[in-house]
Amino acid sequence: MKNLIKQKMKWCRLESLMMLAGLATQGVAAEICSGAPGDLHDETYSAAQTTCTSSTRIDVGPNVIVVSGAWLSLYAPVVTFSGPVRVQDRAHLNVAPHYSGSVVLNDTGIVTCSDAGSNGLPCPVAAYPHQDAEYGRDKTHYDNADGHAGFSFTKLAADGNPLLATAASWSCVRDNVTGLIWEVKTSDGGIHDKANTYRWGGKTAQGSGYGVYYPDWNTLVDGSNTEQLCGFSDWRVPTRAELQSLVSYDRLAPDAVIDENYFPNTVNTHYWTAQPNAVDPSTASEVDFGMGFFGGFPRNVTLLLRLVRSGP
Template sequence: MRQTNHSPAVRGQGFRLVLASIVACQLLLAAGCSRHGESSDTTPTNLVVQAGDDITASAGAGITLQGSISGASSNATYRWEQVSGPTVVLRGSDTLQPSFDAPRAEEDTTLVFRLVVTDRNLTFTDIITIVLVGTPVQPSPTGKLNDTGITTCGNYYIAGRSGDHNNDLDCSLLTDTVGNPIPPASRIDGTGKPTGQDGHVGRDVTHRDDSDGYAGFSFTKIDKNGKRLSSTAEQWSCVKDNVTGLVWEVKTDDGGLHDKDWTYSWYEPDSRKNGGYAGKQNGGECGSTSQCDTHAYVQAVNTNGWCGAKGWRMPTSRELRSIAVMNPGQLPPPRFEGSLDRHYFPDASNTFDHIYWSSSPIPSALMMLLGPDTTSTQHARAFNAGNRFEGGWETWFKKDRRWNVRLVRDGQ
């Protein structure tokens, strides 16, 4: 922004002060006029201050301001002042070209600086506006695994009826109400509590906080541009798993590219990834949003971008399991109608048919071990999200079947 201000009397671009004529000066020679017709302590006649053109830059970038002046005396002084925006440290703030590191932010941020030039008792200013474009949330893998979401323990009762078994017990107890042991009772920690069951250990114990995901899970909602949202946000497009660092697609219900009801056949043309059989092209049902197979869907999403990023891919079967809560029967509806937390994955279904393809093919050698109906490479792994009575589980199907897809992207 180019705006030259002059104080105390006049403000305006290209200010010029016309002095007394040479004749008048000569009449006042004794009072200090120079032989060139200017007062020896006169004000600048042609001083122009420019803070530079407005800038748009990325949050976190290094920025150098490009101030300039013309018509100043050798005694002119410079200083930069920050007018608004998050405070930054200006290096060389008393020079025309100071620099600073822009603060990192997920939202767009505006900074305003003023260049102040003082010359012969007058002050001249100009301002510049810098817009910092927010950086979308980037996954940051931790190398850790999610826990299972199992927060209760089971007893051990072998002599009686099966009805005596209970899997909803307080894990801090050593026995149930009728004295049946809660195994492994033989393994006691320093506080006298058993340590051997799932509900005794892991993030579900050490990081049990339902504010950002059930039990030990920790999720962050992300909008369609990649900006972080609060846990109470009512609209979001992706979810970041804060434990694994993966960012997951949240399906929509609008008939668009990401609609939760679209299905796809399994197809991977890369022979290094398909287990020996590419699968079936365009074998699903997805309207006219893309070719209805897994490979085409990945390409379509990456062409358009989603949640401020590209690099989306099919998840492995293990990655799909990592966001599932394996605690059927103990999870409160409607938050859970299956193994996925609907506070973060609201598109999750409560039917057995909500099955997600993984990127994992099944090699022929393994299929031969699974039975006579699976003696080919025409199968791939999938994940059934289950319902409120059964947690999610891994399964497999022929690649020409039509199932849902939930994409993921890696850390950067």
């Protein structure tokens, strides 16, 4: 088991490093999708609406970027993501059939640049252009008043009413960029306690009959909906993209890679998502808030969990 977990961690960290390296990639703006079937890679899609179709399959990645205001729609019987895809600043990625939807993600939280020997440098660095900190909300909406850099959060009381950023006690957080509302973990020993762990596969887990589904986290999902946490009764387990949207990559262990001014009691370790892993029915997707990477763990391993609901 330990060797399997190490292999999973090694894989997810390598893939995430690839994703981070691709965040600042500036491809050629594309008005149409190339290839039949589509093979989309190293491109920045900036058209108001771009649709890619194939009679068989579309392979996406690496280093595909969908920029602010753009729509990239992928229609094929099989759509596979072979590398990292960056959807930024209220752009939309639709995948069909069966898994259509729009994705709104936060920026990375990185606000400094690097050269060959140093990190934390002011941007730009002449010999090393097009770095992550030079693009996106961290550049265009830099404001620490309601969250680090380009992040924007609102604290919510137990009844759902908004609170001042200086409030000392709150139960939920609304992400003003993604529109998602998040559970805030506690240290009181209750159902929202930061130390509670679960096997994967309870209510709101995606899929059905694909591997083993454990009911462990039903206590948290049902309890949150019954109590109407922050005034809502539609709490669920987040997708991988939703959960990773909280990661702030400017932070380093032993701190959790999240804005703890809004998300206290976050443990710098792995949190489950609602998504199974398509290539292995014995594992499911998770996000590591110690490193900021994502990967897959065996479903019978107990991990932490944070609930979400779609706003408003």
